[in-house]
Amino acid sequence: MSDDGQHDTPGTGSNGAGDNSLLPIGPQEPLDNPGVPEHQPRPTDVDPALERRAERQVAAMFVVGAVMALAFCVAYFLFDPHPETGETALGVGASNLALGVTLGLSLLLIGLGAIQWARKLMADHEMIEYRHSAASTVEDRQEAIAAFQAGSEESGLGRRKLIRNSLLASMAMLGLPAVVLLRDLGPLPGVKLEQTVWRRGMRVVSDVSGRAIRPSEVPIGQLINAEPAVFFEHAEEFEGNELLNEKAKAAVIVVRMPPEEYTPYPARRDWDVEGILCYSKICPHVGCPISLYEQQTHHVLCPCHQSTFDLANNGVVLFGPASRNLPQLPLGVDGEGYLIAMSGFQEPVGASFWERG
């Protein structure tokens, strides 16, 4: 990077126009360039009293900055960050407040002091530096090209096609190990996206307590968040985050509505139990858990992008960016009178994907 650092100060006769013309300036300017204005002394340049005052101001800012840094240390040991014992202020806690304010003021004062110093006391002569075209000179460029050609000539890269091509081939082949190495980042999807843990006969249980649900306990108009019973009965069988993975697919909502308000598809006529219906909780848009239920209309709304589904009409999309209906889980009752699934979901739940069909 070259740069001749040529400088010029105004008032020495230069109008700043310079003569090394970098750019063919367009049509003639209608007015002459008045040149960089004369330097005007600031009050602090001419009045020693003002100058001393500015000096004291700057120093005072630095000193108070130092005091604030000390205050920070005091606050660090004085306040407890625990929410129960620590006093809260402005909702962020006294410790956080005191630390933030002292640190902030300390930094701020150093900054303000430096800028005040630059503005009031440092020399403020505007300087002129000339620019050069970003390009190197034509000779330099030609020499560069010549050097490159000489190097390339001496290597014989152009002539020895066999070497060149075999080299390119082996370099290209190195891309494969780079990709293959990443193979163990994860298993292949297989059918995992299409399956949940729901099976025929699995109880539908409350998601908080894990209690099985009797139809009589489901009031009209209420939405119950539910999960498959395995999550509670056999939680130890899930390793690591497997439980979360399965939950992310298997969460369901259970609602009850008067049977006359409900119009199932013919194939789904026996999917309810006394007007109790069960749908996937996972939005078919991009997978948020659906949560907002409007009991008069039986609509549920996804809080993420507001897709709205009609639970009284097989979970069809009424509005929003989701393009698929909310998958429904057929319900039944087991021998002991608890709600169970009559099968797994008959379609993949959650966001669409290529192989989904």
Add this chain to the structure above:
Amino acid sequence: MSSSTAARSKAGAASRSTAGVVTWLDERLGIGALTKKQLRKVFPDHWSFMLGEIALWSFVILLLTGTFLSFWFKPSMAEVEYMGSYANLRGLHMSEAYASTLDLSFDVRGGLLMRQMHHWSANLFLASMTIHMLRVFFTGAFRKPRELNWMIGLALLMLGIIEGFAGYSLPDDLLSGTGLRIAQGLMLSIPVVGSYISFFVFGGEFPGDDFIPRLYTVHVLLVPGILLALITAHMLLLVYHKHTQFPGPGRTNNNVVGFPLMPVYMAKAGGFFFIVFGVTALMGGLLQINPIWMYGPYNPAEVTAGSQPDWYMGWLEGGLRIMPNWETNLWGYTLSWNVLIPGVLLLGVLFALLAFYPFIERWITGDDREHHLLERPRNAPTRTAFGVAGMTAYALLWIAGGNDILAYEFGLSLNAITYFMRVAIFVVPVLAFIITRRWCLSLQRHDREVVLHGYETGVIVRSPDGSYAEIHRPINPVRAYELTMHEQHTPVEAPAASDANGVPAPAQGKERLRSRLSHFWYADDVSKPTKEELEAAAHHATNGSHALEDGHGPASGNGAHLGIETSGIVGGQDFGLEQKPKAP
């Protein structure tokens, strides 16, 4: 010894020791030549040049606070029982990542401050980069030779968005987990390989065990490393090209007028670092951000209503919200346009458009020269109009990202807002384009008027014959120069349709297209006053047809009605004050 001699000998000793240090270093590093050039390098001054500086300093603050956080944060999805001091969550099962973020917030002194400063400076980083980019766009600073630096800047912005998203996904709270789930949904929408990408990224099914540790490496090593390299390149190119400057007296395309790096810029830029740092610390101390303890640990079956991402993700969220629910089924395979277009393609399209913009403009205008003087937005009406149209589209998407909040706050129908946005996103930017372009042209016309006839004082006078008129006063010569020194653009003309022998010229269709675009670009520009017009205006005025202007007496007598002051009204002093550089 008198005190002045003492001072002199002290100064002498200081300069001797400076020389000693420099010599020692130079003998080992050869820094003399470089330092000679760069230490007094000139930087021009303008408030808008501070935007990039805020971004730079925010990045430094992110490095400092982020390093602090990394001493306590545990990037692990292993389940633990929380036993820390936040009573409301004690005894709950959660990931180690979430538990350690709670510890940072409640058990590490200063931890919450560092978390909040980290998050605030992330927002500041992205906001200042975005506005800095707009400044560069609207003033034409991206033109040759700075196209590559423009592209580096875009890469920084894109990586910054990714880095921010990665960052706020780390604590593994309910809000960030929901964001990750949406991100996984976007991955799944990618044709053919979507489910494979999702499985590879998450190490299996969502959310799995692997993701947070992987994201952590991306957040603290991979992306910051690339950012650091790109920022370095950005700065080196800035030094090499030298900063652009706004036009003004003495400021030309061949020079740069301003203050030297040492001492003025070191003090100003260095001081400014402390100011940005201080403001960030005050924000961290006073303004709560991302209180993860209020959201609870991530649970894929739960969600909070009204969940919102950080502001810089808002426009993507808006795209997802207003996209119609199109999905195509082809031979048993699914293409989810409803997710793919707003979630994946939109980002790519926006950045591709921005990246190629300098080359598109350069081709249309046929302008291959170097530009170091900034253009006022009004003097590039078509560019400005494109910029405003783009900003409008961005703003609409961003508003759409909060459509539920809008509906709630203003009692509007959510559906109505969404349908409106689906139309508005296409119509309003076009309107914004047309209005902006006209506005720029009328500002150009106004500039021309002011130069020729002076500015309107707002003072209405009645002349002896009973007519009313407004007094125009001349503007000062510096202002007049500033208003007339911009370039007058001329459209590219297509070459003759066929050469002398009647053979059609090759690539003629392309040239015709270019000429047509170039005419669209420039043809409406208001021509700036020529020397002759200025003289004619002066002549016209002195001949008394603007008799009212004589209201201000003999001081501006002969020839003063050029619209530009010629006499001592604006003396050297006034002149100097107006040119005084603004404080940072």
